[in-house]
Each structure stands twice: as C-alpha cells, then as structure tokens.
Amino acid sequence: MDEPRLIQDAIKGDLDSFNRLVLEYQDMAFNLAFRMLDDPASAEDATQNAFISAYRNIHTFRGGSFRAWVMRMVTNTCYDELRRKHRRPTVPLEPASGEDEEEIESPSWLADDDPSPESQIETQELEKAIQHCIHNLPEEFRVVAVLVDIQGMDYSEVAAVIGKPLGTVKSRLARARIRLRTCLTAFRELLPVSFRLGEEMENQ
Amino acid sequence: MTEKITNSEWALLSSSLDGELTSTEKEQVETLLGTRPELQRAYQSLEGTRATLRKAALHKAPRNFTLTPQMVPQPRRGFRLVPVLRFSSAAVALIAAVLFFNPFRLLPQAIPMAAVPSENAAQVALSQQDALNANPSATPPPVIYWGGPPPQTKVNGMGGASVGALCPDGPCQYSGIGGGAADSPIPGDTLRSFAEEAPAAPEITPTATPEAATPTATPAAEATLTGGGPILGIQSDGATSMDSAAPEAFTQSLPMVSADNSLAADQSEKIPVRTWVAAGLLVLALAGLLTSFILTRGFRS
Numbered sequence: 047m048d049e050p051r052l053i054q055d056a057i058k059g060d061l062d063s064f065n066r067l068v069l070e071y072q073d074m075a076f077n078l079a080f081r082m083l084d085d086p087a088s089a090e091d092a093t094q095n096a097f098i099s100a101y102r103n104i105h106t107f108r109g110g111s112f113r114a115w116v117m118r119m120v121t122n123t124c125y126d127e128l129r130r131k132h133r134r135p136t137v138p139l140e141p142a143s144g145e146d147e148e149e150i151e152s153p154s155w156l157a158d159d160d161p162s163p164e165s166q167i168e169t170q171e172l173e174k175a176i177q178h179c180i181h182n183l184p185e186e187f188r189v190v191a192v193l194v195d196i197q198g199m200d201y202s203e204v205a206a207v208i209g210k211p212l213g214t215v216k217s218r219l220a221r222a223r224i225r226l227r228t229c230l231t232a233f234r235e236l237l238p239v240s241f242r243l244g245e246e247m248e249n250q
Numbered sequence: 251m252t253e254k255i256t257n258s259e260w261a262l263l264s265s266s267l268d269g270e271l272t273s274t275e276k277e278q279v280e281t282l283l284g285t286r287p288e289l290q291r292a293y294q295s296l297e298g299t300r301a302t303l304r305k306a307a308l309h310k311a312p313r314n315f316t317l318t319p320q321m322v323p324q325p326r327r328g329f330r331l332v333p334v335l336r337f338s339s340a341a342v343a344l345i346a347a348v349l350f351f352n353p354f355r356l357l358p359q360a361i362p363m364a365a366v367p368s369e370n371a372a373q374v375a376l377s378q379q380d381a382l383n384a385n386p387s388a389t390p391p392p393v394i395y396w397g398g399p400p401p402q403t404k405v406n407g408m409g410g411a412s413v414g415a416l417c418p419d420g421p422c423q424y425s426g427i428g429g430g431a432a433d434s435p436i437p438g439d440t441l442r443s444f445a446e447e448a449p450a451a452p453e454i455t456p457t458a459t460p461e462a463a464t465p466t467a468t469p470a471a472e473a474t475l476t477g478g479g480p481i482l483g484i485q486s487d488g489a490t491s492m493d494s495a496a497p498e499a500f501t502q503s504l505p506m507v508s509a510d511n512s513l514a515a516d517q518s519e520k521i522p523v524r525t526w527v528a529a530g531l532l533v534l535a536l537a538g539l540l541t542s543f544i545l546t547r548g549f550r551s
Contacts, residue, residue: 061317061318061319061322064317065316065317068314068315068316068317069314069316072311072314072315073308073309073310073311074308075311075315076309076310076311076312076315077308077309077310080309081309086312090312090313093311093315094315097315097317098317098321098322101317101322102322169305169307172302172305172306173306173307176302176303176306177306191303194268195300195303195304195306196303196304196306196308197308198304200268200270201265201268201270216261216264216265216270217257217261219261219264219265220257220260220261220263220264220265221257221260223264223296223299223300224260224296226299226303227295227296227298227299230299230302
C-alpha cells in the first residue's frame, strides 16, 4: 500500500483512496474505541464518526505518522462520547419484569449463545479482567495504556496522538501500569495460571 | 531498608520495559536495580503487567467503516454564502450604528443651539426690509444719540476718510467718524500707495461657526439690512430723508449670514438623511442575517 500517495489522493477528494486507508486502520481504530468506551455499539459509532471527521479534516494532515493522526481522531471522538455520556448517563437495558430477580443478577438474555471452546475460557476471563481494569483508569491514563500496551505503539506516536510531550507519555504510562498492576492483582485468582502475576506483586 | 519508590523511578522502570531510555537513563536504571531490591521487584511486577496486557485480544472491527459519498457530502456552493452573508450583515450593522451614533453629530448638535439668535436676527432684518419696502414713509424707530445732537453731515461710515475728503475715484460719500483727518484732499496716489504697502488681508470666507451658522427656513434668500445709523439695521432721523429717497444706497448685503444660513440648511437636511440611511442599512443587515439563518437551516435539513 502506497500510503503517502493514498493520503495525497484523499486530500484531493478521492474517497476510494481514503477508504483504502480506512480498511488499513479500522481494526486498530475500533479496538481503541472499544477499550476507551467499553461498549461495542458506542465504539462502532465513534469509529465511524472518527473516519468521517478524518476525511473532512484530512487537509490538515501535515505529514508524519498517519496512523497516529487517525488514532488522534479516534481518541478525540471517544473523549466527546465520554463527555456526552457524563452529561447524559444512560440506563442499562434490563428485562421489564422484575419477577425473576435471579435472571437480573445472572442475565441469561445477555449471554453469548455461541458455544465457547474450552480453550477460549481462559482468554475470556483474562479479557474481562483487563477490560475492567482499563475501564477503571482515568481517561488520560487509559488511552496511553491502550495505545502502548495493547496497540503496541511507540512513545513518540502516542505523544502525537494525545498531543503531549514525551515525558508526559512516560509519566502517564508508568502511573497507568501501577494502577493496572494493582487492579489485576485483585483478579489474580480469576486469571488463568499462565497469566498470573508473580508473587512480587503482592509484596508491593 | 526499603525506600519508597518515587514517581520518577516508576517512570524510569516503565520506560525501561519499552526500551525508551537514553544511554544515561539506562545506566541509572541498571544502578538502581542493582542496589535496591524493591526496585527490582517493582520492575518485575511491571513486566508481568505489561505481558498480561499484551495478551489482551485485539478486537477486530465488526464491519467495514468505509465511507460513502452520502456520508461525506461535498459542501454545496450556496453554503459558502452563509459566512459571507453573516460577515456582511455584521459590517452593515456596524456602519449603520456608526451613522446613527455618529460622534461627528456633536457639531450639528451645537449648531442649532447657537443658530437660533442668528436666525432671529436674519428674520428681523428681513422683516425690517420688507416693512421699509412696503411703506417707505412709515415712521422710523427713534434713535438715541449719545454725547450730543446727531451729526448734520452726510451719513458717516466706518471708513477712514474725513468729511469732504476726496477718494481716488471721486468724492467720498461716507466720512469717517473716528480717525478722520481734516477736510483736505488726499491724493489718489497716496491712498493707492498705502493700499499697495499694506499687507494683504487674509481672505475671509463664510464658515460654519457656532455663532453664525444656523439652519433657517429661508436658506436661499439673501438677507439684506438697511440703515446708516450708528445702530446697525435701525435708521437714524438724519438718514431717514436720504434713505427714503434712495434706500438702496444704504443697503448692506449680508453674504455672511446668507452663507451661514445655507450651510445650516444643509446640516438640517443631512441629519434626517443620515438617519434614514442608517435605518436602511439596519434593515439590510437584518435581511442578510435572516437569509443566512434560512440557508443554514435549509442545509442542515
């Protein structure tokens, strides 16, 4: 993929070129949105809005890492969505009838009907624990932890995404990791053995 | 002894995991890890946390997020009119406000206050002129002379020539009251030389002074005042006989008052015109604003 040429064509208004860039980065964008918003539907909307915003503002792209620029769009869209949720919090959908309390506590209607293989159970438990801990992070720590530790971006790209100096990225990442370490320790018994953190965590 | 780990040390350890340290920082971290066991345990815990996070699933997009032309419509040409309309409306409204609350209105405001006496004076003069023309034999108003009887000679003007003096172009009609020399002929060349040696007086043009300029109802009429007495506009007894014969000889035109009157009339006409223009511009600004609002609503819908 000739990314610079696609970018130039997209700047000139070529939607097909831009869509090829979308296909390249949509997984990463959706993953970041999902980690930030902790809701697949909201993450979908945020991802779509972020790409629309990126296309409308692609003329402001001044070179550098296009991936970081797109992730910045996604991050800003997620921040907008989080602010909107803070202003107008939504009530989770529950069964209208309150007769069966047990169904509310362990809602079978929310369970995934697809049968999960035994090998995926550990991963699912780990995934839930990680998502829970990430979601409990402050927003500015959350985005740094997701971009570095889950997306695998380097510090300079993350600095471009959040628009902060490199030192801020280092500091926020360290504090995010400390909080995640503490949070994951609480899930130690739930985590699969292969994912359990060492005994040194308990001594900290 | 276990020391508390500072934030900077946590940041060093965390960056060390990702290899984002300078050579100096690397040496510093190695020294810290070799000398402080609690830092080594912290480093291992961070390493485990990072490894755990790296195991997290990378959620794939549930669908394609490619854009369609309907999602990103090209801005319509008319949409560009909206900011132009808004800007022009603001500019027109500003101009209207400046016209309406013009600071230069201080001058026209001062003129009418000072112009009332002048207007009255012009009207008095015109009424006197009309009365004189209509009935020349009417009894003139009494004139009081101070310091003795009225002079029996010709009506004395304000010039410098004495009674009976000869002017360059012939006998002077008006003898001076003050400054007049004995009745001796003055050679025309002498007067001419004085006139040539005298510095040229600055040309006085009618200007709009607060004392003179005034709006008046008869701007085009050139007011004239008559009378040769010591009081301007009132005829003396001695001058009455002469004035009755030839009143035009003592008629003094007042171009100054006339010019001021015309200027004041212009001012009185400009103020309402400016107000009307300001009101028109205000209406124009409102129309532009309304149009931009309608266009914006139309594009959004």
